[in-house]
Amino acid sequence: MKRILVIAVPSMLFVALLFSFVSTEQPELSQESQAIQISQPAEIYFPNSDKERLADAIKAYFNKAIDQHQIVGAAVAIVKCDSIIYADGYGKRNITLKDKINKETVFRIGSVSKGFAGILTGIHVEEGLINWEDKIVDYVPEFQMTSKEQTKKVTLSHVLSHTTGLPYHSFTNLVEDGLPITTIAGYFKKVLPIEQPGNIYSYQNAVFALSGKVIEQVTGKSLREVIQNKIFEPLQMTSASASYEALKASDNVALPHQRIRHGWRPTRINKKYYNNAIAAGGINASITDMGKWMKFLLGNNPEVMMPNTMHTVFSPKIEVGGRRQYYQKWPGYSKSSYGLGWRVHSFVDADTKEPSTIVHHGGSVNNYRSEIAIYPNEDLGICVLFNSQNKMAKDCIPTIYKMIQEIMTTQKDQLLKESLVLL
Numbered sequence: 001m002k003r004i005l006v007i008a009v010p011s012m013l014f015v016a017l018l019f020s021f022v023s024t025e026q027p028e029l030s031q032e033s034q035a036i037q038i039s040q041p042a043e044i045y046f047p048n049s050d051k052e053r054l055a056d057a058i059k060a061y062f063n064k065a066i067d068q069h070q071i072v073g074a075a076v077a078i079v080k081c082d083s084i085i086y087a088d089g090y091g092k093r094n095i096t097l098k099d100k101i102n103k104e105t106v107f108r109i110g111s112v113s114k115g116f117a118g119i120l121t122g123i124h125v126e127e128g129l130i131n132w133e134d135k136i137v138d139y140v141p142e143f144q145m146t147s148k149e150q151t152k153k154v155t156l157s158h159v160l161s162h163t164t165g166l167p168y169h170s171f172t173n174l175v176e177d178g179l180p181i182t183t184i185a186g187y188f189k190k191v192l193p194i195e196q197p198g199n200i201y202s203y204q205n206a207v208f209a210l211s212g213k214v215i216e217q218v219t220g221k222s223l224r225e226v227i228q229n230k231i232f233e234p235l236q237m238t239s240a241s242a243s244y245e246a247l248k249a250s251d252n253v254a255l256p257h258q259r260i261r262h263g264w265r266p267t268r269i270n271k272k273y274y275n276n277a278i279a280a281g282g283i284n285a286s287i288t289d290m291g292k293w294m295k296f297l298l299g300n301n302p303e304v305m306m307p308n309t310m311h312t313v314f315s316p317k318i319e320v321g322g323r324r325q326y327y328q329k330w331p332g333y334s335k336s337s338y339g340l341g342w343r344v345h346s347f348v349d350a351d352t353k354e355p356s357t358i359v360h361h362g363g364s365v366n367n368y369r370s371e372i373a374i375y376p377n378e379d380l381g382i383c384v385l386f387n388s389q390n391k392m393a394k395d396c397i398p399t400i401y402k403m404i405q406e407i408m409t410t411q412k413d414q415l416l417k418e419s420l421v422l423l
Contacts, residue, residue, distance in 0.1 A: 050407050051085055054078070057403045062090040065392050072257045072264050072388045073101040075287035078404065079381040082300045084291035093254045093387070095264045103288045106239050106253045107385040108269070109370040110281045110363025116231060117211050117279035118160055118341025119297075122309045123230050129218045132157040132312070132340075139214040142182045144189040153197045159211050160340040161317035162203050165193040171206040181209050181276040201318045201338055205273075205280040212279030223278050234304045235296050237289040244274040247284045254387035256367035264388060270366050281365050287385055290372065294381030297359075297374050313340045314359050314376070326394035327360060362393070369393040373401075380404070 058076055065071045073091025077084060089101030124130050133155045137143050145151045150165070158164045170191050174184050184206050194200060212223040219226050224242035232240045239250065247253060247269060257264040273281040285293070299307045316337030322328070328336065332347040334355075345358045356377055363370035369386040371393055382404075384396045 066091045071390045075385045077287045077291035077383045079294040081379045108368040110365035112363035112370045113283040114341040118313045139217040143185040158197045165195040209277035209280045240285040240289040244271045257388040290383040316344045330398045373397045
């Protein structure tokens with residue numbers, strides 16, 4: 001079925017496109033085909049005028065937050081289809097200096113790193129080196145739970161979906177203290193499981209980090225080297241890294257900040273997660289890098305990983321209960337699940353009652369905050385990086401999404417008016 005690709009064009013060219021579409025050379029459609037044709041809207045692209053409107057709205061949003069001392073700085077990227085339609089930074093890298101954040105400034109992304117771990121595992125599943133249902137103990141013999149039977153049940157899929165059956169955040173404190181992950185793996189025998197593997201969601205960092213150890217075992221390389229070779233280099237994420245040393249060596253880094261009585265003060269970058277839990281929270285990236293990452297997540301680099309494998313990574317594995325999480329307060333929220341390194345949220349539009357899905361994750365480490373959201377049905381991605389802990393992070397995704405939708409709605413209405421006039 002032929003679809004119209006509508007771009008903001010002069011009226012005469014629009015007429016030509018319109019008449020080309022309704023040309024008598026086109027075969028006559030059945031009523032059913034016509035209904036399908038009408039129900040599938042033309043792709044909407046962002047002309048420069050709309051990009052400028054979006055940039056102005058985002059600039060006002062973040063500058064207001066900076067002026068009111070809600071944040072120190074932030075960087076934002078928006079991807080539509082196969083293009084980064086917006087990427088920029090606001091505020092300061094260091095509140096005490098004049099250095100400003102730009103689109104190449106590097107941040108720590110915290111638990112947004114878990115999405116990289118899920119994808120990296122998928123790449124190695126495609127290569128036939130591992131399987132989702134492989135037993136963790138087969139690769140990490142130090143891993144022990146309260147019984148041999150329980151230990152043998154825990155798979156790579158369980159680890160990546162937080163469904164090992166262990167209590168919430170077991171031994172995250174030891175991860176942050178820098179103990180080797182293989183040492184921590186032996187401590188789980190001291191913890192009474194709350195359920196059988198696969199039956200309950202319970203968020204982890206220490207257990208999740210074992211996914212990285214599995215990758216190291218099957219490749220014979222360090223996890224940071226594998227991420228560099230399999231993701232950063234193919235996607236040309238030139239400033240992304242997975243080490244403390246790389247971040248310290250960069251000359252364009254946003255320092256983390258801590259709130260004080262009358263504002264903010266910069267703090268030191270620490271080594272937490274770099275030496276033992278990169279998979280759970282050890283990646284650094286600029287917002288430009290994250291834009292390239294989102295382009296890939298929207299299916300634009302099948303040479304890196306095939307869409308069907310990505311679909312597996314994004315598929316819900318376990319439902320996440322409760323109503324206390326910040327994303328559960330987003331407009332239209334229905335329910336949440338967890339996939340393989342990703343949260344998967346279901347929404348229902350208040351007006352149209354149409355269901356939709358958002359693939360999402362947030363991150364928090366060393367006084368950095370990050371948010372990423374992929375809208376698969378709309379070929380849209382939004383990422384925001386902050387160099388401070390702040391309340392704004394909780395609703396920046398739906399706020400920016402609303403800005404985009406308002407601009408796209410205006411564009412659709414204008415195109416519809418033009419087509420009606422021309423007809």
